[in-house]
Amino acid sequence: MQVKNLMSKTLITIDKDQSLADALKLLRKNRISRLPVLNNKELVGIISERDIAAKLGSSKYESMPASRLHVSSVMVKDIITVPQTMQLDEVANIMLENGIGSVPVMEDDKMVGIVSKADFVTLAVDGEYDKICTKDLMTKDVKTVSPSERLIHARRVSLDSKVGRLPVLDDSELVGMITSKDLMRAFIDFRKKVPEKYQKSQIKEVLVEDIMSTNLTVVSKDTCISEVSKIMMDTGYNGLPVVEDDELIGIVTQTDILRLIAKLEA
Numbered sequence: 001m002q003v004k005n006l007m008s009k010t011l012i013t014i015d016k017d018q019s020l021a022d023a024l025k026l027l028r029k030n031r032i033s034r035l036p037v038l039n040n041k042e043l044v045g046i047i048s049e050r051d052i053a054a055k056l057g058s059s060k061y062e063s064m065p066a067s068r069l070h071v072s073s074v075m076v077k078d079i080i081t082v083p084q085t086m087q088l089d090e091v092a093n094i095m096l097e098n099g100i101g102s103v104p105v106m107e108d109d110k111m112v113g114i115v116s117k118a119d120f121v122t123l124a125v126d127g128e129y130d131k132i133c134t135k136d137l138m139t140k141d142v143k144t145v146s147p148s149e150r151l152i153h154a155r156r157v158s159l160d161s162k163v164g165r166l167p168v169l170d171d172s173e174l175v176g177m178i179t180s181k182d183l184m185r186a187f188i189d190f191r192k193k194v195p196e197k198y199q200k201s202q203i204k205e206v207l208v209e210d211i212m213s214t215n216l217t218v219v220s221k222d223t224c225i226s227e228v229s230k231i232m233m234d235t236g237y238n239g240l241p242v243v244e245d246d247e248l249i250g251i252v253t254q255t256d257i258l259r260l261i262a263k264l265e266a
Contacts, residue, residue: 001265003091004084006120007105007113013038016045016072020056023047023071024188031236033181034102036114037075043104043111045075050164050180056187057155081106084113092120092262096255099162117238117254120261124229128264134228135221137260138242138250144169147176147209151186154178154208165239167248168212174241174248176212186211218243219252225260228252 013036014023026035027049037045055074081104082091095103095117102116143161145154147170158166158180168176186206194202218241219228228240232254239253 001088002084003082003086003088003105003115004113006088006123007084007115008119009113011036011111011114014047014071015039016070016075018071019067020052020069020071020074021067023052023074024184033238034116035071036104036111037071043079043081045072045077046079046102046104047071047075048101048180049184050158051076053155053180053183053187054159056191057152057183079104081111082115083107087265088120088123089262089265091115092258092265096259096262101254117258118232120258121229121232121254123261124257125226125233127226129226129229129260130224132225132260133221134219134223134225134242134250134252137225137256138221138252139256140250142167142248142251144248145178145208146170147207147212149208150204151183151206151208151211152203155183158183165251165253167241167251168208169248172247174216174218174243174246176209176214177216177241178208178212182211182213216241220244221249225257229257232257 012026012030014026016037016039023035034046034048036043037047051074080098084105084107102114104111105113105115143157143163144167145157147168154166164180166178167174168178217231217235221242221244239251241248242250242252
């Protein structure tokens, strides 16, 4: 199958000179995690929730409101694109090799679509994916944080580990989840509520438990991948904790499913 048969043709974009506040509104309104960035209708970058969380949490920009930062200062400029005739397994491998969540699809130097990990997940809802279990592809070495650790620590773990989702454990009990979206919103809300002169000191007081999600959806090691994919599509979650006897034993993510699809499509 060619990527043009899977890509989203509805393109939600933003201009490089718009503010981060504008980007945040678009991300929230459309429930997406990344935006292609244009300059005079030309594709010049991509901005994601993770990029925003990384920038807003850095010491250089820690007290600057999102309305004063332009998209161009945060976006990733080295864009990887694919032609619409490329086969899905090739596109999947490009995404995996470069650690990216989506790629713009081009025709004659014009962006005609975008394909994301979430689009690939829609391919895994039946057929042979019924026969493959979570335990066959889940990540067992899971990066976690505790509810009493600082927000800035969780951000650093997320960036260093290159993961967008961290389970929160309290004495080995799974009590929450913190995502790139949670981090991004936390930094934005913090800047709105706390006067600039107090931000540097008070950001250290914000804890994981203050912003983590507690309404968790979990799966077992024997849940089939088709069911996992359906849950991800229904909830919009890009990763699910794998639990056995109330203990976290792994996590299954869109990246794991993308890797499986690349293998089977090939």
